Amino acid sequence: MAANGTGVTSPRTPLKSILTEKAKGIPNDSAGTVKAQTIEELHSLQRKRSAPNTPLQGTTGAFANLSEDERQRQQLQSISASLASLTRGTGPKVIRGDPGGGKYQAVLHVARHHHIDAPVISVSDSSLKFTHVLYNLSPGELYEQALKYEKGSFLTSTGALATLSGAKTGRSPRDKRVVIDDTTQDELWWGKGSPNIEMDEHTFMVNRERAVDYLNSLDKVFVNDQFLNWDPKNRIKVRIVSCRAYHSLFMHNMCIRPTSEELENFGTPDFTIYNAGQFPCNRYTHYMTSSTSIDINLNRKEMVILGTQYAGEMKKGLFSLMHYLMPKRHILSLHSGCNMGKDGDVALFFGLSGTGKTTLSTDHNRFLIGDDEHCWSDDCVSNIEGGCYAKCIDLSKEKEPDIWNAIKFGTVLENVVFDEQTREVDYTDKSVTENTRAAYPIEFIPNAKIPCFGPHPKNVILLACDAFGVLPPVSKLSLAQTMYHFISGYTALVAGTVDGIKEPTATFSACFGAAFLILHPTTYAAMLAEKMQKHGATGWLVNTGWCGGSYGSGNRIKLPYTRKIVNAIHSGSLLKATYEKTEVFGLKIPNEIEGVPKEILRPENAWADKEAYKNTLLKLAGLFKNNFETFTEYKIGEDKLTEEILAAGPIF
Ligand SMILES: Nc1ncnc2c1ncn2[C@@H]1O[C@H](COP(=O)(O)OP(=O)(O)O)[C@@H](O)[C@H]1O
Ligand SMILES: C=C(OP(=O)(O)O)C(=O)O
Ligand SMILES: [Ca+2]
Ligand SMILES: [Mn+2]
Structure with missing residues (x-):
């Protein structure tokens, strides 16, 4: 019992009834009372259907001049067609909304009148059931789906959705297959060095059927209809069918989000992804070497994912598609970040994974056009x-404030570790994987350039994270050198292991993204050379890796220094610097850059052990030379340029 004086009355003391304001006939709640008689009625008041933000009259496109009912019916029919088993010939009966009902009653109510009674040819259980389609849900709805049904989904302290991608926490390049047919056999890059592992049409269909059957066996699937490419003349319509809210929200964030008017007129997609990543492929199926397979069929305009839930697979699969479609339109597809200064100067940032495309293109003083995948047409970069x-x-708030602040409601946070109670994320924790990721809509970056396109680039920055520590922090390249390094696509990351120091390993990936190329690297290289020449762009090589020694003895170049270097490129001040040429690689390095210690600009000065430096330099030069041998028989642009490129590599 509480002691006297604490304000707690003994329960034995009877309370006197007090005459309230309400009892006197004056309501004490100035906002009034709810207009509902039952709790269900109250809940139904909470939600309303948003009206389309543009009136339907006067719209053009596939679904123009249709009644709302007819438009909805055609939309569902199109989704049913996507989900059709090709052997049974009919699409499933699809219905809009959550099978859980209740919450999505408003949607269900509309949909009930519009399910498709496809003629049943052969009756199977799957043709008797309905597949609930969760079509272009909003982030809020997807959060609810994820939190309710997907293990490993949590809200973090800043409102992001923490998710687990499952057994795979990175891409599976050895399981990426492309269908070889009469057309692709001649058009595509096959064989040595190519990322495209061949598969025949029949095997693709076996995997497609496996994915479609799996998707149709579920109570519900997520469907996203979205766009790729901000260049309005070259926009591609994609449909993503998936089984997880995580995947749907990831693609909502990563692809271009249609306005409601654009969605109403979406029509038939140009390309469809079937993501049945929770379900493995069948190891007895021809060509299958693991339980994972990511299959692209360019002729059918489809991609099938089995056996991996890593969401980046969808993003980069679509990038491969663009590497096929865009060059056909004489547009260059690029694995690069891109930003623009206040004066309209555009810079591209090429580089392999982890070299700084996202970090350096996200720059508080510049407009972000994009962090990873672009197109360079005759008109613009998009x-x-x-x-x-x-x-x-x-990740730290101090070093990368814009990315830090983008991790809020709507953002998918993959494979991070957080405090169970406070839900604060520990970005240093690698318990699940080192490849922790945040996927957010570009408008979460305050100075994003929307629509995301800009004028022809002025600077082309090639990023290499050189863990050998012998490449200069920055060098100015001739066009031939730019092409040599673009085709080489060098980086040397260090595989982080618990066993301590590991030797850096060099990676060469043509066009800084061989994993996503569909045509031969020299096709893209020739296009880049032509565009750089035509628009007078300057090439730069920036080492975002080690200096003063290799990994283990030297240190990674501090991000603020790299930012200073990049600023000097953007402002044009670096163009005016005086340069010296290095031995072996023949790179032109500036004598000084404001804010960057002079000692680090020239690698040999930064190394204490000069002999070790020379040996490491020669070792790397040898690796470059070996790697380039496969390209020496190819022509890149006109004869003169081809010769110059061959001479632009290390000489020793
Ligand atoms: N000097 C540097 N320049 C660029 N990034 C750096 C540097 N030092 C450390 N980093 C870190 O390296 C990573 C670069 O990754 P990211 O920008 O995502 O690469 P990409 O987009 O090319 O895959 C980031 O985690 C960044 O903080
Ligand atoms: C999604 C990826 O992109 P990046 O690492 O280049 O940011 C990836 O390579 O898996
Ligand atoms: Ca990135
Ligand atoms: Mn990237």
């Missing part, structure tokens, strides 16, 4: 995507 996919390991 972002392919509608969002960014940032690495989160060791």
Whole structure:
């Protein structure tokens, strides 16, 4: 019992009834009372259907001049057709809304009148059931789906959705297959060095059927209808069918989000992804070497994912598609970040994973056009995507404030570790994986350039994270050198292991993204050379890796220094610097850059052990030379340029 004086009355003391204001006939709640008689009625008041933000009259496109009912019916029919088993010939009966009902009653109510009674040819259980379609849900709805049904989904302290991607926490390049047919056999890059592992049409159909059957066996599937490429003349319509709210929200963030008017007129997609990643492929199926397979069929305009839930697979699969479609239109597709200064100067940032495309293109003093995938046409540079996919390991508010602040409601946070109670994320924790990621819509970056396109680039920055520590922090390249390094696509990351120091390993990936190329690298290289020449762009090589020694003895170049270097490129001040040429690689390095210690600009000065430096330099030069041998028989642009490129590599 509480002691006297604490204000707690003994329960034995009877309370005197007090005459309230209400009892006197004056309501004490100035806002009034709810207009509902029952709790169900109250709940139904909470939700309303948003009206389309543009009137339907006067619209053009596939569904123009249709009644709302007819439009909805055609939309569902199109989704049913996507989900059709090709052997049974009919699409499933699809219905809009959550099978859980209740919450989505408003949607269900509309949909009930519009399910498709497809003629049943052969009756199977799957043709008797309905597949609930959760079509272009909003982030709020997807959060609810994820939190309710997907293990490993949590709200973090800043409102992001923490998710687990499952057993795979990175891409599976050895399981990426492309259908070889009469057309693709001649058009595509096959064989040595190519990322495209061949598969025949029949095997593709076996995997497609497996994915479609799996998707149709579920109570519900998520369907996203979205766009790729901000260049209005070259926009591609994509449909993504998936089984997880995580996947649907990821693609909502990463692809371009249609307005409601654009969605009403979406019609038939140009390309469809069937993501049945929770379900493995069948190891007895021809060509299958693991339980994972990511299959692209360019002729059918389809991609099938089995055996991996890593969401980046969808993003980069679509990038491969663009590497096929865009060059056909004489547009260059690029694995690069892109931003623009206040004066309209555009810079491209090429580089392999982890070299700084996202970090350096996200610059508080410049407009972000995109962090990863772009197109360079005769008119402009445009972002392919509608969002960014940032690495989160060791993310800090001080060093990368814009990315930090983008991790809020709506953002998908993959494979991070957080405090169970406070829900604060520990970005240093690698318990699940080192490849922790945040996927957010590009407008979460305050100075995003929307629509995401800009004028022809002025600077082309090639990023290499050189863990050998012998490449200069920055060098100015001739056109031939730019092409040599673009085709080489060098980086040397260090595989982080618990066993301590590991030797850096060099990676060469043509066009800084061989994994996503569909045509031979020299096709893209020739296009880049032509565009750089035509628009007078300057090439730069920036080492975002080690200096003063290799990994283990030297240190990674501090991000603020790299930012200073990049600023000097943007402002044009670096163009005016005086340069010296290095031995072996023949790179032109500036004598000084404001704010960057002079000692680090020239690698040999930064190394204490000069002999070790020379040996490491020669070792790397040898690796470059070996790698380039496969390209020496190819022509890149006109004969003169081809010769110059061959001579632009290391000489020793
Ligand atoms: N000097 C530097 N320049 C660029 N990034 C750096 C540097 N030092 C450390 N980093 C870190 O390296 C990572 C670069 O990754 P990211 O920008 O996501 O690469 P990409 O987009 O090319 O895959 C980030 O985690 C960034 O914080
Ligand atoms: C999604 C990816 O992109 P990046 O690492 O280049 O940011 C990836 O390579 O898996
Ligand atoms: Ca990135
Ligand atoms: Mn990237």
